[in-house]
Amino acid sequence: MAAALVLAMTASAAAQGQPVAAPSDLVASDHPWDNGTRVDLTWTLSGEDAALLGYVVRRKGANDPEFVRVELVPPGTRAFTVSELSPSGSYLFQVAAVRPDITESTPASTEASLTPAVQWFDGTRFWFLLTLIVTSGAVIWFIVLARRGATLKVRRIAGLEAVDDAVGRATEMGRPVLFIPGIQDMNEIQTIAGISILARVARTAAEYDATIEVPTSKSLVMTAARETVQQAYLSAGRPDAYNQDAIYYVTDEQFGYVAAVQGMMVRDRPAACFYMGSFFAESLLLAETGNGIGAIQIAGTAQPAQLPFFVAACDYTLIGEEFFAASAYLSGEPDQLGSLKGQDVGKLLVAAGILAGVLGSTAAALTGSTWIQSIVDYFTFTMLA
Amino acid sequence: MSRDARLWTTLMILGALALLVRAAWTDQGMGREYVRASPAADGRITRYEPATFGDYQRSVAADPDQATVRVSVPRSVGLWLAAFFTLAVFSFLYKDNPFYKIAEAVLVGVSAAYWMVVGFWDVLVPNLFAKIFPGVVQGWAMPGLTGPEAERNLWYLVPLGLGVMLLWRLAPRGAWIARWPLAFIIGTTAGLRLAAFLHGDFLAQIRNTILPLVVLGADGTFNPGASVANILIVGSVLCCLAYFFFSFEHKGVVGGAARVGIWVLMITFGAGFGYTVMGRIALLAIRLEFLLDDWLWLIDPAGRRMATLAQGLLVNI
């Protein structure tokens, strides 16, 4: 009905051949608290606002030959924020009314060009800063609590309880332990988490007098793994047993690395295999080969796409967050365990946030209340943006 | 020689003989690569574009004395090598053997060097040398280096310095200095990932889970399908979060939720597994097509070796 009315009005206006009534009083101002990429525009509506398709917003940088379209906003809109500008550029802006048959009015223009200013704090990230402070604060708070001697209990994680058994079995059988810290470089947090777990596993291996082999796919990971394992052997009181040649670089190529590790597995037959880090398609290649040689296999990764294969082919799999908790859990140190409690607070906050949002949006859907909807929208699109 | 080894040796000799007969004594043959030779603009350097046996037959039909489309010996050797490597890798499925070991050794050597060459020409030259000595690099390997990109940027002495510290490990004394660049990498990685994951994945996933439990259609009627789906999504996310809880053993209410959580995770993994199968089989099909089509010339579904092209493929707009 409304659409038909609009069409009818448009038809009559167009039929009369009248020029489109233009918007006026276009004002551009710098968007406050941003990184110098936004400008706020306001204008007064066109006289035939109800019959319009909308307003087309255009901008022109100092080096642009002509105005470029930014957005078409619906009728009734009086303000718009132009984003993705350059803090070093200066811009002119135009807003024109458009009828459904795409005839345009003469545009309202800004007189002087405007350069968006860079402020010292990015206001769009205010709520994120708060989120960061709360989540990190929870972790730090529990670390401090633990340092002060509070006793913190953490549930058992089956895959990690099995680490000692796996290394012990390798010792009994006189076969090596294989540790793979993923195939990504040190600029991946999963690799760092994997190296931390390596420290614990290597220490157990040193205590049990098992040999540990760490083939790596990146040179930097080899360097970091050597430092780590050497330290582990030292703190286990067995610096003489450390063999740096057991930690070696193979190749950066994913499948070249797999070819070599797979070959090594069938030849040296490790009795325990650990896959801890960031994995891709090689996950199943490694885990199935390990399965073929009868090794105990424990995997941990935060690559959701590879978890199914580890779950299918390994004895134990640390899923996502459990993998990041592993090194703290294995260390058994109170302040490290404290950080796990902090993560739980984070999860509680997430659950509370989801519940609040879900209840709000359900209430809005049931009552049709626009103000509840606007609160929910503020929560989802501003606070969680 | 064991019975097994004798059997395999016999099979391999028979296979090789069959290949030889097919390659040399059949009408069509197999395993040849063709190129189309075309002189470059200055007439000196000849460029070779890939061509097919079909192109060759058509060229000969048009002009029996032609030399434009011809057999390329190096590329034919390469094709046979590629076929050998393919079979050698597959042979690992039976058991570890010398052919696989050769393929493995070649792959390790070639690929390690490959990524080093890529690192040199794509990272070190443009992102280190060209920043510190733009003039020299422009005159040597990057003639297109001009404009603001060509300005000297001494900030790049920082990674160079860190790199030198890293390589100090090769020196007999003071290898501990390599921990400084390592500490820099680990620290910056931790900072970057913390902010990026919290801002990206974390908030986005919470935002996407905020769904109304009751969905009404545009005309105000109740939509049972969408409502049930939303309830299941929200409930499943919360139960999975309960599974990840570290503070409590999986008992009582939390334990119940955690148990539902692990069910949801299992369904997720089952779906992920099932969904991937198709792509993995396609990978195998491509390799087998390479053997049957490109190398053995047993099948030709795309008609690349036919003397007459399917009508229409010649038309170009």
Add this chain to the structure above:
Amino acid sequence: MKRTIPLLITALGGFALIVAYFIPHTQSWGEQVAVWFDVLASLAFVLGGANLLKIHLKHVSDRARGWGYSAIVIGSFLATLFVGLIKVGVSPAAQSPDYAWSGSYRQIGSAFWFGYEYGFQPLTATMFALLAFYIASAAFRAFRAKNLEAVLLLGTAFIILLGRTFAGVALTSWIDPANWEGFRYLTWLRIENLTVFVMSVFNTAGNRAIMIGIALGIVATSLRVLLGIDRSYLGKD
């Protein structure tokens, strides 16, 4: 000195980047550091390459078991490195024929390209193709209905696999309102709809929870590293 300074570098580097995330003037630091990292990783190739050569040369000189394969590694490594670094068989780029080194190192027809096309590419692609075999053997072994969890895992995989064959679609195509009026409410049981339902509800929810957990895990891991609580990577004093 050997341990305190690295700890300081870690903490300062990390916290500086977190703060920089909120200050417009410094928001590009992250990208800058990423470029530096690439440079460092490329320089580190020297360490990896030297170690690779060392290990395999040792094999050869000790005449250890399988030393011949080590010789192949060394040969293919050095040959590829040589032809790639000095651009053997690369002609200058068409737009700058006077610069002898201007051609791309990957140019078709060059020696490096030959190694890629006929060595690297078929070998990696075939290694990748091994997955088709392993996915079958893993399914045979792991998908057994030992408990409810396993039933769910195998049941979901089974439904999705079945839905990818014509047999699966044919199996449930009789659930059609044309056959019986009541089927109108049961069409979601058709295998293609069931697939969509599993993927859009459970798969979405499961992956969402995993990703939220991962983000929290990263926060805690990063903080442990930055605060120096977890310093296993730093080595001995």
Add this chain to the structure above:
Amino acid sequence: MGAFLRDEWWIMLLAAASLAPLVRRFAGEGFFPALRTLDRRWIFLLMFWSVLLPIYYIGLTGQTFPEVPSALSQATFDEIERLQEGDPILLSFDYDPASEGELGPMATAFVKHAAAKGLRMYFMALWPVGAQMIDDTIARVIHTDYPELVYGQDYVNLGFKSGNEGVIKVIVTNLRELYTTDVRGTAIRDIPMMEGITNIQQMRLVINVSAGYAGTKEWVQYAVTPFPDRIRLVAGSTGVQAPLLYPYIPGQLAGLLGAIKGAAEYEKLVVDAYGGPNPDPRYLEGLRRMGPQLVAHLLIITLIVVANVLYLADRRREMRR
């Protein structure tokens, strides 16, 4: 099949000979005992033959395996089927050669269907190489089987425009603001079939073949969502991104072809309706590629069933004890 077995007896013999020891073991030891100690290399061998034999058979004979269209493919087909001769449709090809294997057959089938129905086709691309994919498909289908169709009257290639979703946002209301010429440089006003076309709300259907960003998701968000009554969309997508698109069905996405399976189902529908008694092999590419997929899937399904039968039998025996 008979002729294949007669002429290619050697490959069947090879397959049979390689599997003979397995059969002998099952016969000798009994089904369950043999299965319990089954070496996984037999599974590898079964997988090898179940991919290789279909490739060989289909590659040689050109025959394909049966395919039953799913509801989604049927919906996609019906969307095009309900259009009238001369209706304008927009085809956006947003992919590159890397996904050609999955998406090429869909693109071919879409164009074949549209040409057979006599629809006016407006091609465009959000990916740089998409324009090349359009030309290839036009050469493969229109130039070969529909040479009577005239460029500029029956179909036009508007080519690639950069800007991803920005392009969609503009052309939903004003096509000519971005497209002033077609891919050949002819001014839009000189192209007969562009007369009266000002925006893509005038298209009776939008068909998107997509390999990622920018693609189907962006078409849903920036074309269908703002104009749900005016724009109808069907899409063909890679297997990887298909699950991400399901939430839009059927409200915002009227039909979806997922991966090579979707391509094969749709090909089947198109060929049955318009391919004649002896369809050209060009229109069966998806169906051909489904051959090895089908046999391998059936193998894995059988393996899972057999494994569970074995497991349940063993458990029952243990419980009896």
